[in-house]
Amino acid sequence: MQPSPYTPGEVARIVPGRARQLAEVDERLSTLIDLGRLVGRIRVDHAARGFGKTSLLREYQRRASARGAATVWVTAGEEQGLIAQIAASVHTITDGLAEHVKTGLRERIETLQLSVGVPGIATATSTFRPPTDGDRPEQSGARALEAVIRAAVAERPLVILIDEIQSADPSGLRTLVYAWQHLQAEGADVPAAVFAAGLPNAPETIAGIVTFSERLAYRPLGPLHREAEEIALIGPARALGVHWTQPAVDRALAIAQGYPYFVQLIADSAWTAAGRPDPGSAIELSAVEHGRDAMQADLDALFRARWSACSPSERRMLAAIAEHGDGPVSRAAIAASLNTGSNQLSTPRARLIDKGLIQPADRGTLEFTIPGFAAFVRDSET
Ligand SMILES: Nc1ncnc2c1ncn2[C@@H]1O[C@H](COP(=O)(O)OP(=O)(O)O)[C@@H](O)[C@H]1O
Ligand SMILES: [Mg+2]
Structure with missing residues (x-):
């Protein structure tokens, strides 16, 4: 018996079928890391749940770290707001910095937190809030964010990853986009990038909030093509010495229909139905059929919940x-x-x-x- 190597509902360990996305991001990372320049547009990969956005964003993060960038991760939608979340996550990468860089960056983070209404250590009151009407506070927030970004890239390029961007507060989004606008306008020698992911409503939602839509690059994330699905299905089993028969593969892919979550779900269910096979054994069509029955109950529950x-x-x-x-x-x-x-x-x-x-x-x-x-x-x- 071997535990299932599949990841239904969890971040995927490998992301087959995303070569184009990864090539584009690799190129952006070259701009950032090899040329030391700003990545001027905020990339937003968007798709419905289960299409692999979070997994893809984690892969971007791995690649950025592997090439020497500092990375911070934010899942938008927390009550404190996007900018406070970014400020807090940038704070976590200050530890290893040279003393004077660290001090300067931490001061700027505190200024940023004040400008968006999050009390820093030095404030007496926790009720401080900037006025929220008009664009002014967002403009000053953007300046403060810009100062943080400039200070943060003193030693290493910085990549900010934002998941669930459609849930970000409007003010936070505007602040982020203004900051990027300023950085772009004032010279591109700031090695920083933002890669984001969101639901299919992200482009419409963001367009309703910020006017500089050209600052964002939207990329729909589609279903997996057949070869990628096969790799996702067969690869993890092969690594454990288990073989999928061709009829089993064909049936599983017919069930998954290119939807990454279903690939993991049917593969995992078939693995269980096959008795969590030992090295040297195979997953047959019958295991996929049994797996499908088991999976169908989960799916019906999910569909019913959404319908109701x-x-x-x-x-x-x-x-x-x-x-x-x-x-x-x-x-x-x-x-x-x-x-x-x-x-x-x-x-x-x-x-x-x-x-x-x-x-x-x-x-x-x-x-x-x-x-x-x-x-x-x-x-x-x-
Ligand atoms: N390229 C891929 N190939 C196969 N499975 C994937 C791939 N990307 C993600 N998955 C799987 O799909 C499911 C959804 O992935 P996730 O990254 O959480 O998607 P999202 O963030 O779009 O909801 C997970 O079970 C994950 O393991
Ligand atoms: Mg996700």
């Missing part, structure tokens, strides 16, 4: 999309099914995108984010 969290109008919209099959559906077709104008769709559309159930696809169409959900919706209907 929807309002009646959202459910009607989901049903109208599902009616057209599993692929992308145009707004006009959805409106026709609902017997309504496409303007009527805006509210449920936005809510369902925010919930991560559907996402915008090519040419104004909408599609489900998770394979199998359309079928579940069709079944729930009857």
